[in-house]
Amino acid sequence: MPETATQERQAAVADPGAAVTAEQRLRAHVETLERRLRKRDDQRRAMLHIMGDLSEFNKRLANQRKAMLHVLADYEQDRRRLARQTERLDSSRRALLHILQDSHQDKLRLEASRKAMIHIMGDLRETTAEMQRREQELRDKQEQLVQAGKLATLGELTTGVAHELNNPLNNIGLFVGNAVDLIELAVTEKRQIVRELGHAMQQVSKATEIISHLRTFGRAAPVSREPISLRQVIERALSLMREQLRLREIEVTVDLGLEEPVVLGNAIQLEQVFINLLTNARDAVAEAPRKAIRIAGSTGSGAVEVSLADSGHGIPPGLERRIFDPFFTTKEVGKGTGLGLSITYGIINEHGGTISVVSPPGEGATFLIHLPLAPAQTEETSA
Amino acid sequence: MTTTLSVLIVDDDPALLQALPQALRLRMGGVTVETADSAAAALERIAVQDYDAIVTDIKMPGMDGLALLAEIRTRRPDTPTLIITGHGENELVVRALRGGACDFIQKPIDRGYFVAALYRAIWAHVQNRRVKDRQVALECCAGELERILDGLERELGALPGRRAP
Numbered sequence: 355m356p357e358t359a360t361q362e363r364q365a366a367v368a369d370p371g372a373a374v375t376a377e378q379r380l381r382a383h384v385e386t387l388e389r390r391l392r393k394r395d396d397q398r399r400a401m402l403h404i405m406g407d408l409s410e411f412n413k414r415l416a417n418q419r420k421a422m423l424h425v426l427a428d429y430e431q432d433r434r435r436l437a438r439q440t441e442r443l444d445s446s447r448r449a450l451l452h453i454l455q456d457s458h459q460d461k462l463r464l465e466a467s468r469k470a471m472i473h474i475m476g477d478l479r480e481t482t483a484e485m486q487r488r489e490q491e492l493r494d495k496q497e498q499l500v501q502a503g504k505l506a507t508l509g510e511l512t513t514g515v516a517h518e519l520n521n522p523l524n525n526i527g528l529f530v531g532n533a534v535d536l537i538e539l540a541v542t543e544k545r546q547i548v549r550e551l552g553h554a555m556q557q558v559s560k561a562t563e564i565i566s567h568l569r570t571f572g573r574a575a576p577v578s579r580e581p582i583s584l585r586q587v588i589e590r591a592l593s594l595m596r597e598q599l600r601l602r603e604i605e606v607t608v609d610l611g612l613e614e615p616v617v618l619g620n621a622i623q624l625e626q627v628f629i630n631l632l633t634n635a636r637d638a639v640a641e642a643p644r645k646a647i648r649i650a651g652s653t654g655s656g657a658v659e660v661s662l663a664d665s666g667h668g669i670p671p672g673l674e675r676r677i678f679d680p681f682f683t684t685k686e687v688g689k690g691t692g693l694g695l696s697i698t699y700g701i702i703n704e705h706g707g708t709i710s711v712v713s714p715p716g717e718g719a720t721f722l723i724h725l726p727l728a729p730a731q732t733e734e735t736s737a
Numbered sequence: 738m739t740t741t742l743s744v745l746i747v748d749d750d751p752a753l754l755q756a757l758p759q760a761l762r763l764r765m766g767g768v769t770v771e772t773a774d775s776a777a778a779a780l781e782r783i784a785v786q787d788y789d790a791i792v793t794d795i796k797m798p799g800m801d802g803l804a805l806l807a808e809i810r811t812r813r814p815d816t817p818t819l820i821i822t823g824h825g826e827n828e829l830v831v832r833a834l835r836g837g838a839c840d841f842i843q844k845p846i847d848r849g850y851f852v853a854a855l856y857r858a859i860w861a862h863v864q865n866r867r868v869k870d871r872q873v874a875l876e877c878c879a880g881e882l883e884r885i886l887d888g889l890e891r892e893l894g895a896l897p898g899r900r901a902p
Contacts, residue, residue, distance in 0.1 A: 517796075517823060520823060520824070520844055520845065521750050521752075521753070521844075522752070523845055524753065524844045524845040524846055525750070525752040525753055525756050527845045527846065527848075528753070528756035528757055528759075528760050528846060528848065529755075529756050531760060531848045532756065532759045532760050532763055535760070535763040535764065535848075536763065539763065550756075550759065553752065553755060553756065556752070557752055560752075600796075600798050601796050603798060603799070603801075
């Protein structure tokens with residue numbers, strides 16, 4: 355353009371007509387240039403607006419960046435937290451694995467234990483069988499002990515029984531002798547002879563009774579249970595002991611009241627209980643100024659209580675508990691086996707009863723026996 | 738021994754109190770036998786009657802034979818007492834003999850031995866009694882003689898011309 359303007363000015367100088375056209379053209383140029391200037395100005399202003407907007411935008415961006423930085427920091431925190439949690443989870447997982455492993459081990463161990471338990475059960479069964487066998491053995495031994503105790507009691511009774519037998523034998527001799535005399539004297543009265551012989555027969559049955567009682571007592575019979583009259587048991591025991599007690603001048607009183615207590619048990623065993631207690635009482639009163647034994651009984655609902663008290667010196671304090679122990683005796687060596695009261699205790703126990711002893715200082719001992727009545731009688735008593 | 742003999746038997750066995758008196762009646766004709774079933778009953782009898790012999794069992798409830806023997810020795814010291822003991826009770830036999838028993842009879846009782854022992858005891862008792870009677874009679878005679886002698890001496894002293902020695 356400048357080149358064009360120069361050329362035109364050169365042309366205008368050269369040609370004045372041409373100068374007018376050239377001016378017009380210049381004016382047109384100026385107008386165009388002004389127009390362009392105004393346009394450029396508009397553009398500049400628009401640009402300034404845009405710049406302002408841009409700055410605003412930039413500010414906003416900076417703010418957003420700051421916010422973003424905060425968010426990033428938060429995010430970083432969260433990330434760390436998550437990492438920690440992951441770590442924790444990981445260790446938990448590892449722990450869980452361990453636990454699972456352990457549980458597996460436990461399961462194995464449990465299995466082993468179960469197997470061991472089965473073995474133990476087997477052993478236990480064997481042990482139980484063994485125990486049962488031992489128990490049976492013990493029962494057999496106890497029976498043997500009871501038998502031994504009975505024989506020991508019999509041994510002690512022998513002296514008294516010898517006396518008891520001596521009397522009827524002596525009387526038989528006298529009665530038969532009298533009969534022989536009557537025959538030799540040719541007494542024609544038969545009745546007299548028969549009477550003497552009759553007396554002799556009575557004495558024979560008395561002796562037989564004593565012997566058969568002893569044999570029944572000594573026999574190792576199987577232990578049966580049947581309704582037994584306690585009064586009869588006590589009387590039979592006393593009949594075996596009577597001579598011994600009589601000769602030692604021991605006064606015996608029996609007061610069982612009006613009741614007829616019946617217990618379910620074994621007559622021989624219960625008789626042994628009273629023989630043992632009477633033997634014990636007999637020895638206890640040996641040195642006492644007054645020699646007395648008192649047997650008393652009372653029947654209550656469902657049970658009978660029998661006490662056997664002696665007038666001896668009593669049991670030294672502290673020995674009441676040991677008195678029922680086997681082989682415990684205060685008698686001299688050879689005088690007592692120490693079995694009597696332990697056997698008594700065993701028998702009463704087997705009969706579902708209890709036996710205890712009380713011995714207040716300065717008084718004799720009293721044995722208390724508590725025995726359940728036979729079922730039929732229990733009904734009667736309660737009826 | 739023409740008079741009736743009386744014997745007391747003491748025992749707590751009623752059968753023996755039947756058998757033994759009968760044996761005595763059969764073997765010792767005419768004897769009177771009484772019985773007592775305890776020492777206390779025996780003492781009551783002894784108080785009212787003087788027996789020719791007493792036979793007692795040694796073992797009895799309450800007062801026994803030895804205690805009864807001691808009582809008899811105080812109340813009837815002259816009555817012979819025989820003790821019945823069990824076989825082999827030597828210690829009791831010795832105590833009875835020391836206590837003044839005249840003899841002892843062991844059970845089972847041999848009737849021959851028993852009757853012989855009883856006879857001997859009664860005979861000894863009768864002899865004793867006889868000896869005592871004679872002694873008493875002799876003492877009477879001696880006293881009489883003594884008196885006669887005194888009388889004679891007095892008569893002699895009263896004679897004239899006799900000086901005292």
